[in-house]
Amino acid sequence: MDDGRSVLVLTNTYDVTADVVLRLLADRHVPVVRLDPGADLHTGASLTATYRTGDQRGTLRTASREVDIARVRSVWVRRPSPYQGPPGLNRQDRRFAADQALWGAGGILASLPGAHYVNHPWNNRAAEFKPAQLSTARRCGFLVPDTVVTNDPDEARKFAVGQPGGVVYKPLWNTPYRVDGRPRSVWVQEVRGAEITDAVSVCPHLFQAKVDKAFDVRVTAVGDRLFGVRIDSPDLDWRHRQDLMRCTPVDVPESAVRAVAAYLTELRLTYGAFDFAVTTAGDWYFLECNANGQWAWQPAETTAAIAHAIADQLEKGPGT
Incomplete structure (x- = not known):
């Protein structure tokens, strides 16, 4: 059992970006626990939380560590895998297990008493x-390009025609997409009003004045x-x-x-x-x-500076 206040890093096994910060924390002798809850909790790791009037405690056990979750100083929510449930179950049971893990383990890890989150998963x-981002950015004083989010083709075409500098289309979410079985990315792209078809009505689309x-x-x-x-x-x-x-x-x-x-x-x-x-x-x-x-x-000096800043946040813990 680690008696120090540990940093909990939630990320997948292949996250080399996390490794940059983990090396810095190791150099500072800050205890760290790395966990991919979507995968590790059905390959040997365990998580227990107990709630009583006036008391909350629990234990996280991984292949190499055992940690009192009430003594976690910081949680870095990096790139954990989705909760998918253990392989080998039928589709319905795996979906059930995945949902229970999300709402159970996910709920525990998002409510550790006294922990500093970078960032809290619910805030993430x-x-x-994107509409919330634009609304917040406008209130906070940023310049924001004219933007419309709509599933009305006529509104979309009218907006495009009214932008003398042109219009770009952006997906509202980076949904996995395949063409002929091969993964494809949907990039930001310029569009003309005449190219906007009634297919816009299928779902909301984001069109923005080209800067x-x-x-x-x-x-x-x-x-x-x-x-x-x-x-x-x-x-x-x-x-x-x-x-x-x-x-x-x-x-x-x-x-x-x-x-x-x-x-x-x-x-x-x-x-x-x-x-x-x-x-x-x-x-x-x-x-x-x-x-x-x-x-x-980013450039090496910028990457190093960001890594140190994140390590500082995680090391200091609550109150930062």
Whole structure:
């Protein structure tokens, strides 16, 4: 049994980004427990929680560690696998087991007494809705491109025609998609009003005024520490061909610093990966914020700084 206050890292086995921070915590002699609850809890790990009037306690056991869950100082919700239930069960039983794990183990891990979350899983989920992001960004003082979310084809076409600089389409969620059995990504793409068909009525679509950008910026926020990177790419969506993009550090203007702080506070986030389109006039337009976005692809010095900032958050624990 570990008598120190451990950091609990919830992520999958193949998450090499987490490894960067785990090495830093090891160097600082901070006890760490790594768990992928969607997989580990049906391959030998166990989780128990007991609730009584005036008392809550429990134990997490993994292949190498045993931890009092009331003494977890911080929880880093990185990239855990979905709860799918143990293999070998029939489809109905596996779905039942997966749901019980989500609502049982997921509920325990989201309510550890006194733990500091980076980020809390429920706050992560709430912050993933793009309409909520845009609404929050507007209130927090960001510049926001004109945007419509609709399943009305006529409204979509009318919006597109009314944007002299053009319109882009963005999926509202990164749903797994296959064509001829092969995975396909749906990138941000420019569309014309004449290309918008009645198929829009199948589900809500997000159309946004195209920003006449000079470059993109990723701002990674860890608490009150911001790390800005300018992204120069030949593509409208720089994620499409990341081997062609060039990244260099960039200063974040004070107006964006204030808006980022307000955004994190409103959505109760400690970490956020903000994407901006910056015009030739120097205007920073908010595009989205991924509450659990990847960050280790950035220049080495930026990646190292972000890793140290996350390690600092996890080491300090509650009250940060």
